[in-house]
Amino acid sequence: xxxLDNAATTKPNENAIRRAEEYLREKFYNPSAMYTEGYALQGxxxxxxxxxxxxxxxxxxxxxxxxSCGTESDNHAVFSMAKRGNAVTTSGEHSAxxxxxxxxxxxxxxxxxxxxxxxxxxxxxxxxxELVDAKTSFVSVIHVNNETGAINDVNRLARLVxxxxxxxxxxxxxxxxxxxxxxxxxxxxxxxxxSAHKIGGLKGVGALxxxxxxxxxxxxxxxxxxxxxxxxTENVFGIMQFAFSAxxxxxxxxxxxxxxxxxxxLLTDGLDKSVYTVLSGENASPYVTSISAVGLRGEILLxxxxxxxxxxxxxxxxxxxxxxxxSRVILACGFDxxxxxxxxxxxxxxxxxxxxxxxxxxxxxxxxxxxxxxxx
Amino acid sequence: MKKTIIIxxxxxxxxxxxxxxxxxxxxxxxxMALTGISHKLxxxxxxxxxxxxxxxxxxxxxxxxxxxxxxHTMSVAYETDANMDAIFETAKIVCRQSxxxxxxxxxxxxxxxxxxxxxxxxxxxxxLSVYHDLKVDVHEPDFSVxxxxxxxxxxxxxxxxxEGANGMPVGTxxxxxxxxxxxxxxxxxxxxxxxxxMNVDCLHFHSYPYTNMQAKEKVIDLxxxxxxxSCGTHLCxxxxxxxxxxxxxxxxxxxxxxLLRRFMFRIAExxxxxxxxxxxxxxxxxxxxxxxxxxxITSSNSVIEELPVLRPLIGFDKNEIxxxxxxxxxxxxxxxxYEDCCTVFLPDFPATRxxxxxILREEAKLxxxxxxxxxxxxxxxxxx
Numbered sequence: 001x002x003x004l005d006n007a008a009t010t011k012p013n014e015n016a017i018r019r020a021e022e023y024l025r026e027k028f029y030n031p032s033a034m035y036t037e038g039y040a041l042q043g044x045x046x047x048x049x050x051x052x053x054x055x056x057x058x059x060x061x062x063x064x065x066x067x068s069c070g071t072e073s074d075n076h077a078v079f080s081m082a083k084r085g086n087a088v089t090t091s092g093e094h095s096a097x098x099x100x101x102x103x104x105x106x107x108x109x110x111x112x113x114x115x116x117x118x119x120x121x122x123x124x125x126x127x128x129x130e131l132v133d134a135k136t137s138f139v140s141v142i143h144v145n146n147e148t149g150a151i152n153d154v155n156r157l158a159r160l161v162x163x164x165x166x167x168x169x170x171x172x173x174x175x176x177x178x179x180x181x182x183x184x185x186x187x188x189x190x191x192x193x194x195s196a197h198k199i200g201g202l203k204g205v206g207a208l209x210x211x212x213x214x215x216x217x218x219x220x221x222x223x224x225x226x227x228x229x230x231x232x233t234e235n236v237f238g239i240m241q242f243a244f245s246a247x248x249x250x251x252x253x254x255x256x257x258x259x260x261x262x263x264x265x266l267l268t269d270g271l272d273k274s275v276y277t278v279l280s281g282e283n284a285s286p287y288v289t290s291i292s293a294v295g296l297r298g299e300i301l302l303x304x305x306x307x308x309x310x311x312x313x314x315x316x317x318x319x320x321x322x323x324x325x326x327s328r329v330i331l332a333c334g335f336d337x338x339x340x341x342x343x344x345x346x347x348x349x350x351x352x353x354x355x356x357x358x359x360x361x362x363x364x365x366x367x368x369x370x371x372x373x374x375x376x
Numbered sequence: 377m378k379k380t381i382i383i384x385x386x387x388x389x390x391x392x393x394x395x396x397x398x399x400x401x402x403x404x405x406x407x408m409a410l411t412g413i414s415h416k417l418x419x420x421x422x423x424x425x426x427x428x429x430x431x432x433x434x435x436x437x438x439x440x441x442x443x444x445x446x447x448h449t450m451s452v453a454y455e456t457d458a459n460m461d462a463i464f465e466t467a468k469i470v471c472r473q474s475x476x477x478x479x480x481x482x483x484x485x486x487x488x489x490x491x492x493x494x495x496x497x498x499x500x501x502x503x504l505s506v507y508h509d510l511k512v513d514v515h516e517p518d519f520s521v522x523x524x525x526x527x528x529x530x531x532x533x534x535x536x537x538x539e540g541a542n543g544m545p546v547g548t549x550x551x552x553x554x555x556x557x558x559x560x561x562x563x564x565x566x567x568x569x570x571x572x573x574m575n576v577d578c579l580h581f582h583s584y585p586y587t588n589m590q591a592k593e594k595v596i597d598l599x600x601x602x603x604x605x606s607c608g609t610h611l612c613x614x615x616x617x618x619x620x621x622x623x624x625x626x627x628x629x630x631x632x633x634x635l636l637r638r639f640m641f642r643i644a645e646x647x648x649x650x651x652x653x654x655x656x657x658x659x660x661x662x663x664x665x666x667x668x669x670x671x672x673i674t675s676s677n678s679v680i681e682e683l684p685v686l687r688p689l690i691g692f693d694k695n696e697i698x699x700x701x702x703x704x705x706x707x708x709x710x711x712x713x714y715e716d717c718c719t720v721f722l723p724d725f726p727a728t729r730x731x732x733x734x735i736l737r738e739e740a741k742l743x744x745x746x747x748x749x750x751x752x753x754x755x756x757x758x759x760x
Contacts, residue, residue: 297720303585374621375720 002356002363005313006198007146007176007288007347013200016244024237031234032223041236048243055250056178057185057192057209065208065216065226066239070175070195071096073208076219076230077171077191078104078140085135086111090123090152091332092145096193097173098328101140110137117332120281121148121290125157132161138169143177143192147329147345148280149288151181158188169214175206179249180287182257190214196242199249200349205238249350256350260286263348263357270361275368279335279343286348290330293342293368296375301344304367310360313345377466378455380532381426381437382524386448386542401573402446402545405607409440420526421484427455438538443604445571447540451522453532458488458525460495463533464502467521470535474509475518485527495523544573546607551575552686553653554602555644556611558594558714561659561689563602563706564697568688569657570606577651578602578611579644583620586721591714596758601706603760610651614643615754619747620721627738629723633667634730635739637676642744643751645683656685661692666726675730 003011023044031041045066053064067073078087078100087110089101105112113136115128123141132139139161143154158170171191177183179199185192191214196205208230210216222231249256264286268278271291279290293301298314305312326340346360385402399419406417406424413436415429429437434452441447456466471477481495490498499521504510524532554566556578566576580595592613599611616639623635644656660668667676677685689697701707 297586299588300585300720303588307585375624 002310002360004346004348004352004356004360005311006349006352007345008313009197009203010200010349011351012197012202012241013245013248015248016200016241019244020237020241023240027236031236032225041234045234045236045239048239051243051247052194052207053209055246056174056183056194058187061187061212062185062209063212065210065230066234067206067208067230068204068232068235069206070094070173070193070198071206072219073193073195073206074140074171074173075100076208076216077193078138079219080217081169081171081191082110082138084110085137086113086131086133087138087140088113088115088128088131088136089140090115090117090128090142092117092121092123092148092150092329093140093142094146094173094175097140097142097171117329117334118150118281119334120284121145121150121279121329121333122152122281123157125160128157129160129164132164132168134165136161136165136168138171140171140173143172143174143183144181144285144288145329146176146288147327147343148290148333149176149284149286149347150281151177151283151285154189155183155186158186158190162188174209176285176288179246179253180257181285182254185209187211191216196238196245200245201242202238205235205242207242252350257286260348260350260352263352263354264289266354266357267346267361270358270365272365272368275365275372277339279330279333279339288345288347291344291346291364292330292335292339293344293371294339296342296368296371298341298343301342301364301367301371304371305363308363308367310363312360312364313347314343377469378427379431379434380453380455381429381434381441382451382453382532382534383424383426383441383540384448384450385423385446386540387446387544398446398545398548401547405444405446405545405547406441408607409444410437413437413440440604442538442541444545445541445543445573445605446545448542449540450538451534451536452538453522453524453534456531456533458485458529458531460490460498460502463495463523463531464499466531466533467499467503467523468506470533471503471507471510471521472519473507476511476513476516477503477519477521478512478514478517479503479521479523481523481525483525485525485529488525495525499523541571541605543571546570546573546605547575549573550654551577551652552655552657553644553648553651554578554657555640555659556580556595556599556602557659558591558598558710558712559659560694560701560707560710561661561664561697563598563659563710564700564704565657565659565686565688566602566609567605567700567704567706569686570602574606574657576602576606576609576657577653578609579647580611580613581616581640581643582613583617583720584615586617586620588714590712594709594712594714597709598706599758600760601704601709605704609760611758611760612647613756613758614647614751616640616643616751618750622742622747624721626741628734630725630727631730631735631738632721632723633726634672634675634735635742637667637672638679638735638739639744639747639751641676641685642679643748645680646748646752647755648683653683655683656680658685658687659689659697660687661689661694661697664694666728669728671729671731675732675735678732 029038074096091114101112104110113131154172169190175195178194190211192209197203330340418425454466456462479496479500481492556562603609
């Protein structure tokens, strides 16, 4: 089986599991406990914080709050910070941010503003900045679009937004970027969401990276873990495995980036142009490529290639509800419904091999042509 | 205090000499519904008692029994000693403290020293003496207290009646094959035939890879929901993808649904005969969609060789069907947005009044027998 749906989730890193195993079997204590065995785990968690944070930000300026997933991190950022006036985001956000904006608007808390996208799925920077004004309290821009792989320069955008209104809190969903895109957080970015299972970690572990001087109210109240910002007993095994996995990922991420760019070229050059159109831009993350078998239904192709041993994702769920049938993001890029209906998302990880990419191209071409013939 | 659940049955008493057959099916269905819950089922004249269960299981028992066809009403009764002091103490728990009421007594044990009227009068008087805001109204009381003197020196005291599912015990009216989709109607059609005592097995047509796994899971969940009422069911799934592709390639697009439904009916009838089902059941409702006009129904029905096709929803409005779907607990599953029959090949304007001669001409372009055989080769079976 060739697995090319790594933007959905990655296979957990075995080395990291082995290294973290002792936290599951021997060091199972509650880190909030007073006895030595429990308390000692605070020190281990501190190491994990340092590994994760230092790989992407200055430990002097930023700190990390462990959460249960990227979605929780996004929800924490939006619900804690978008409290008045208007809040600005993009039409290309992951639903973990987008749905929060819709909810806050429905509750009458904020006026929600959505910046349009460029054809490749990146935000139209000019339009985004136009939406920011004196009453803007919060801005959220996804770092790497989870459907098209488009990269937004969030550091630059944060600077530009703050130049216009210094009181704005700037958040970015970095779930598809962390450990994949060479990047260090600029001081102007206040909050940054990451998730473990996109880089070999486990599902159920995420984090919100936060500028130290920023005060953030909790989403969950209780025992006061994470300095009172996120109560709930820490998932020590999950966090340690995340840190070990990130350590490995960051050790090779520049080489991975270059190599996967080549693989992406193999993919996009190899696809039969009479069936497929590549929707992702040239500068997109090499980890995520959106293609469309225009006129066919992506989900049918997904099943067909699945039966031939290839797993890819699709931008849209098969739904009889026309409103939800097409990907909101692909439509927001300006593609028509026929293109949106045919979308497949091919996403790599650092373990993806050249042979796998070549085989995937063959399978996609063969079955794309076959389905096209059947539908004609 | 020990509790007993009284089960009163619906139409069984009508069944004269066949009564034993109906009662055996009824008992079997109750026992099946209560699988996994420790209890004892006792048959008493004109009713059944569920006894010897853990008290925390009462809600679960009632929930399950509400899905057993043949049950008219149920009551949760307190069991006490058959003497007036004990009965009075128990009645105080059942009785509200204000409003109008009456006491209804039944003396199963004729050796009990008081008549039913005397028991009611005595108990009513005692209750009035402790609850001063109570008044007696024997014609239209706000509530009633029921006392049932049983043999063996025990009495049952209760106040409420819980409505059962009514109908006839499943297993007493033959076996039908339900053509089940992921929609609202077909599970309700199955429910209605099970209500009349029919064993219902299910047949589902899918179009993988044009439809997805979630659509199949949805049908499985619907079949499981139906199985709670039909005392289990078998679900067979058959792929009609190759048939749709052939029709798409060779026939007029507006006849896609009509032609496909004719295949479905043919496959269903053959399958029904193989599994010993005596009829087909569909969720058709007249005029609801293009294929359910009288012409549409005629064209699909005309391929049926022998078995009757029961359409219990034929005269129902959509809203009435939805009400029943909600009641049986299928609605939330049915409205999940997964396609259950591929819309990829469906025409924009399906024929609403297809003519048989056009249909036959188009059908002649297809290898009907070969396509049916291939469909049977794709059959999967699940048991719930």
